[in-house]
């Protein structure tokens with residue numbers, strides 16, 4: 001597919017149409033900006049953040065939540081923005097938090113649960129009034145001994161906050177403690193939470209992100225990607241009166257059963273496709289592909305941009321929906337280096353990839369039937385390491 005080249009700050013999209021509702025994407029980056037990308041035009045919004053790490057969109061209420069990791073200082077922050085029809089983001093409120101908020105999820109009755117990697121904490125914020133973000137509780141985690149990976153497992157490091165498919169529980173993969181922590185959301189107020197039994201991962205594996213599948217029989221299956229071991233673990237999920245229980249079905253390398261994972265690789269994102277037929281993961285620091293430079297106009301001043309650039313990998317598996325089993329189906333170029341996070345559009349025809357190491361957002365085409373990821377159909381340079389990108393739909 002031919003991609004049109006536009007000046008810096010523009011996102012080109014050729015031979016490709018999107019439904020109007022999917023026209024905007026929001027990208028956060030370590031530059032301190034949240035950028036709105038129009039799929040034909042990108043309009044950078046004013047700097048609002050220091051090192052934004054995660055975006056959570058309340059589409060129905062047109063509010064975007066962005067957390068600031070606070071890498072260089074002792075605090076992080078959380079901001080809320082009003083999204084508008086013309087792609088502008090209007091700051092509603094910004095509050096300081098403990099450092100390291102890397103992922104958040106809306107839950108229950110106006111709650112936002114925020115995982116703090118550096119702060120070893122889960123922070124709960126009442127966002128029922130997005131102009132008045134109100135932290136009302138938190139859980140700080142500790143451990144007596146460092147984990148097997150001394151460098152990365154010195155203390156608990158919550159890396160994500162996810163709502164389970166029933167909306168009753170918040171799950172928090174903890175890279176430092178080799179756990180997926182689980183909390184029951186109060187049925188009474190829809191805000192307060194109580195810890196229930198955690199999912200214990202294999203020692204030293206470093207749980208990072210999770211994604212749920214609903215199987216053909218209606219039961220749920222959980223995929224866990226672990227950054228330190230570069231593995232995917234699959235679990236049958238059984239709901240009991242005391243919480244979800246997990247039965248391990250398999251552990252495979254992120255490149256698939258019997259496949260070699262390149263030395264130095266670092267697993268990042270994991271997502272079941274919208275139709276539940278495929279699972280895609282991202283792996284950083286592989287440089288496994290060489291692809292046409294999607295943003296050649298954005299090279300250093302006065303230097304000729306390289307025609308080709310190295311790219312990390314997106315690995316896709318087809319899912320057996322009876323059992324949750326994975327079969328390797330494709331290894332594709334991620335659109336550049338450092339695919340920290342990615343999202344599918346609702347239709348599953350596009351993937352937006354946040355390429356942290358390249359300061360780039362790449363939109364890749366995707367065949368909904370085969371699950372195969374195609375080339376870059378649009379790309380934009382976003383100053384700073386891009387940490388997250390989501391579709392407004």
Ligand SMILES: *[C@@H]1O[C@H](CO)[C@@H](O)[C@H](O)[C@H]1NC(C)=O
Nearest residue numbers: 023038039040041043086087
């Ligand atoms: C986004 O792109 C569409 C299609 O080119 C254009 O009509 C629209 O005005 C753009 N929106 C903004 C806010 O730039």
Ligand SMILES: *[C@@H]1O[C@H](CO)[C@@H](O)[C@H](O)[C@H]1NC(C)=O
Nearest residue numbers: 097098123135136137138139
């Ligand atoms: C945790 O919550 C308590 C009580 O709600 C509050 O006093 C404290 O400041 C919070 N700590 C952080 C780091 O947010």
